[in-house]
Each structure stands twice: as C-alpha cells, then as structure tokens.
Amino acid sequence: MKWFLGKKSTPIEKRPDGRDRLPPGQHLTRKWPVLTFESTPSSLPSDWRFRVSGLVENPLELTWEEFLQLPHTTVTADFHCVTLWSRYNNTWEGIHIREILQRVRPLPEAQYVMAHCWTGYTTNIPLTALDDDDVLIALKHDGKPLTPEHGGPVRLIVPKLYGYKSAKWLDGFEFMEHDKPGFWETRGYHNSGDPWKEERYW
Numbered sequence: 656m657k658w659f660l661g662k663k664s665t666p667i668e669k670r671p672d673g674r675d676r677l678p679p680g681q682h683l684t685r686k687w688p689v690l691t692f693e694s695t696p697s698s699l700p701s702d703w704r705f706r707v708s709g710l711v712e713n714p715l716e717l718t719w720e721e722f723l724q725l726p727h728t729t730v731t732a733d734f735h736c737v738t739l740w741s742r743y744n745n746t747w748e749g750i751h752i753r754e755i756l757q758r759v760r761p762l763p764e765a766q767y768v769m770a771h772c773w774t775g776y777t778t779n780i781p782l783t784a785l786d787d788d789d790v791l792i793a794l795k796h797d798g799k800p801l802t803p804e805h806g807g808p809v810r811l812i813v814p815k816l817y818g819y820k821s822a823k824w825l826d827g828f829e830f831m832e833h834d835k836p837g838f839w840e841t842r843g844y845h846n847s848g849d850p851w852k853e854e855r856y857w
C-alpha cells in the first residue's frame with residue numbers, strides 16, 4: 656500500500672513489519688553517492704586473502720580464486736547512509752554470509768564480529784545482526800561488477816544497518832567475545848547503527 660503526501664508525491668511505504676520503508680530523517684536518492692574516508696584502492700592486492708580468524712572452529716584463508724568458487728546468490732535491499740540518504744532496490748550479487756558462517760562455525764562465545772578491509776577500515780557488527788537472510792559479501796551491484804569507489808571488487812552489505820557497517824574492500828572477519836568499536840564507531844558514529852532507531856552518532 657502506498658500513500659502519497661505533499662506536492663512532490665512522496666510515497667510513504669510500509670515494510671512488512673509495519674515500520675516505514677524510509678527510516679526517520681532519511682531522504683531518497685536515485686543516484687548512488689560515494690562515501691569513503693580513505694583513498695580508493697585501484698585494484699585487489701595481488702596477495703589478497705579472505706581470512707576468518709578469532710573464535711571459530713575452522714579459521715579460513717581463501718585466495719581470490721577460491722573465494723569466487725563459493726556459491727553465489729542475489730539479494731535486493733534498500734541502503735541507508737547515516738548522512739541522510741537512502742537508495743531503494745539495490746540488487747547485490749555475491750556470497751551469502753551463511754556460506755562463510757557454515758564453513759567457519761563460530762564458537763559459542765563468539766558474539767561480535769569485526770569486518771576488516773585491506774585499506775585498514777574496520778567495522779564491528781554483532782553476530783546476530785551479521786547472521787541474517789539479507790547479508791552478503793557483494794561482488795556486483797544491479798548486474799554490474801562493483802566499481803572501485805563502491806568497494807569493488809568485494810564489499811560487505813548489511814542492509815538493515817547504516818551504510819558504515821557495509822565495509823568496502825573487505826578482506827575478512829574476526830570473531831570476538833567482546834565488542835570493540837571499528838573505524839567510524841571510534842570517531843562518533845553510533846556503535847549499533849539501526850536506521851529505524853536513528854542510531855547515528857554518540
């Protein structure tokens with residue numbers, strides 16, 4: 656059901672859980688802005704490995720070729736940046752998070768995950784938020800390989816949290832017992848980042 660309000664006919668859509676599709680304070684964009692702190696790497700480092708470390712039964716280390724052999728899937732989801740823009744209906748293709756989780760098998764004491772990037776960026780995510788139907792490691796966006804500025808060739812996508820949790824230029828996960836703030840989380844962005852609770856800054 657769509658409701659149209661105001662001169663610009665802004666659609667107020669509801670999600671299946673009854674919340675507004677557009678989180679509070681956000682506005683829609685059709686463009687796809689780039690938000691990056693560090694400088695954009697031109698390509699995958701030749702020694703790139705996908706590494707899973709910390710509190711898991713089976714630590715993992717995959718070359719790019721091995722990583723690409725994992726089963727691929729597609730997820731369509733909205734994207735919300737803490738700097739107030741949202742972009743609907745992004746189709747991401749890549750490797751579902753559960754392809755990783757079922758291989759590494761997190762230990763019972765693993766409650767938090769740090770996503771690591773080869774650029775040095777990090778972001779922390781509770782395992783319960785990472786282990787979800789719509790979380791994947793993306794290689795393509797709307798049918799095209801990710802461009803370098805959008806995290807190409809490989810990035811994390813966690814649609815239900817603000818964009819800073821969707822780490823670009825991903826090279827692995829570290830499973831932890833205790834939470835630890837990542838790059839933006841130590842610089843003022845909210846530790847949890849739920850757009851519907853407007854958890855933007857602390």
Ligand SMILES: Nc1nc2c(c(=O)[nH]1)N[C@H]1C(S)=C(S)[C@@H](COP(=O)(O)O)O[C@H]1N2
Nearest residue numbers: 688689690691692736776805818819821823
């Ligand atoms: N490595 C890295 N990943 C990052 C960021 C960053 O600065 N560095 N910015 C984050 C933020 S704040 C957002 S909103 C999204 C933006 O993704 P986009 O540039 O593809 O739109 O990437 C996230 N992932």
Ligand SMILES: [Mo]
Nearest residue numbers: 736737818819
């Ligand atoms: Mo962002």
